Amino acid sequence: MVSALPPLADYAARLGDDSLVLGQRLGEWCGHAPAIEVDLSLSNVALDLIGQATHFLGLAGAIEGAGRDADKLAFHRDVMDFSNCLLVEQPNGDFAQTIARQFLFSHYQALLFEQMAQVKDERFAAIAAKALKEVNYHATLASDWVVRLGDGTDESKARMIAGLDWMWRFTDELFAMDDVDAAAIAAGAGVDKAALRADWDARVDAVLAEATLARPAARRAIVGGRVGRHSEHLGHLLSEMQFLQRAYPGASW
Amino acid sequence: MYTTDLSGKGKAETAAAEDPAMLATFEARVAADEFIEPKDWMPEAYRKTLIRQISQHAHSEIVGMLPEGNWITRAPNLRRKAILLAKVQDEGGHGLYLYCAAETLGVSRDEMTEALLSGKAKYSTIFNYPTLTWADIGAIGWLVDGAAIMNQVPLQRTSYGPYARAMVRICKEESFHQRQGYEIMMHLAAGTEAQKRMAQDALNRWWWPSLMMFGPPDDKSPNTEQSLRWRIKRDTNDELRQKFVDITVPQAEAIGLTVPDPALKWNEERGAYDFGDVDWEEFYAVVRGEGAVAKERMQARQKAWEDGAWVREAARVHAEKKAVGNRQLAVGAR
């Protein structure tokens, strides 16, 4: 356990970090997408995620009660204190890889927020209820693209398979439970993520079938993001994202 | 964002070999402030000039995403990141509206894209300058969008209906762009010494290119007269440039920044600022594609287009498969 945050704050930070890191990744696409319309779609998703990150990290800071706001958490923590899942920090790759990541993650987020919108802690429930509408759209958008690419040309199918293959290793981590989850559930804020797995499998499988794609074979899960053990990619993402705050300490923007 | 009129001297489209009666009716409608719509008769020169101007404008929006997009992943806080992303996304949307307006004149988006990527079509010179620091994002919003608004507001009443309607939407959406840029500059100018230096440096680098955005001086702008008559241009380049200087100088002074022009001086008699000569040699060099980052901009657009080819193709093929499937279902249902 490396996070300096108390369990409930850590729980909020995990949610915020997921959205922040994926939002940052999608921001890299802006101006470079396959069509202008698609550029606009990806930016919309990114904006939703940055909004979620702002809310959840703000909440994490408030629970911690040490005067750290969302920006302080986003721009002044190093890799080992980031607690996003490994899936969201994976590189964009080609469009298929980006879609694979979005597809797998958005369906997880949709199921998660459906449950979280019902929890007793109103702070979590309110953010989740708002975000649920956003991520349902993200899941639809990404699913539609999985179907188009999977059942498109030979090239797009091969790329979609490769994209899913890259991301699949990191999906078990989404549903892993630990002490932080247990503490959040006990506090009336958390969701039993392990219980989401069956629904997620069903949703993902239905889309893959429509896309004429086989479900990727089960493989050894790679985990560690929730406790700060990340891929090499996150350090580069953070060094870019945090550059100004690091280069000009104490400045306000 | 906006585009400069970049057609070379002597290349003005002339209204020749058209039916004189049709032409007279057309000119009368335009003179009476009527809107021309896609299926209406129009002189070929009007159509060509519009296609060139609107597509150039669209290209400028799309290429214009790159210099600012360069800072999305490095925006200094979450609020600024969201604002910048939303703004650059707007530029993409504006490019899209404009391409659609041009398409009503009988040119396809792919054709326009190819013209851009082959270097045949031009875009605003301003986007061939690099964004080096965060202050450049402020300077672009304040100066470049400021100059753009001045050009675009009158175009809401331009004679071609689809272009005018696109401009109405664009102007409405862009109203926050200049304000967010000025707010960034205000913040920097009131910040640490390092931030002030950053802000002044950005103003120094973006001031003159911003003045160039209004295009060559009136006596070297071949299309002006005809374009004014056709209401596809509403003010001359020099009029707009003067207006921009008069509005912007006090804004710079208000936040303690210095406009980098030793010749700048208030002229009581004219009620306007006198200002120094724009380096037109530099302007024409940038138009020719010799801007500092022209190659990078084109390379980025080419890469996006080529990398996206398989995606566009896959979606098209998938839609075709579905359409065939649906037809077969329909036949089966009979």
Added chain:
Amino acid sequence: MSDPSKEWPLWEVFVRGKGGLSHRHVGSVHAADGKMALEHARDTYTRRMEGVSLWVLPSAQIIASDPGDAAALFKPAEDKVYRHPTFYKIPDGIKHI
């Protein structure tokens, strides 16, 4: 060279601003299929809460009147003044009519 048959087709976008209003034409998007056209319309034209409902239809499906026929189509309505309430002279004292 561009091959027009390979370009995503153009769709016209209509937005209902709020309940009670009719859909209004706002612009167009390119998309490979109808679902994508709706998604593109949503992501392009309703980013500022502009609508509560969307229509898209292939631009090629629109059948438009020819401006050359405008006189035949629309001029005959000009002298049918009796279709308008102001055509009828009713004394000021008569109410509710």
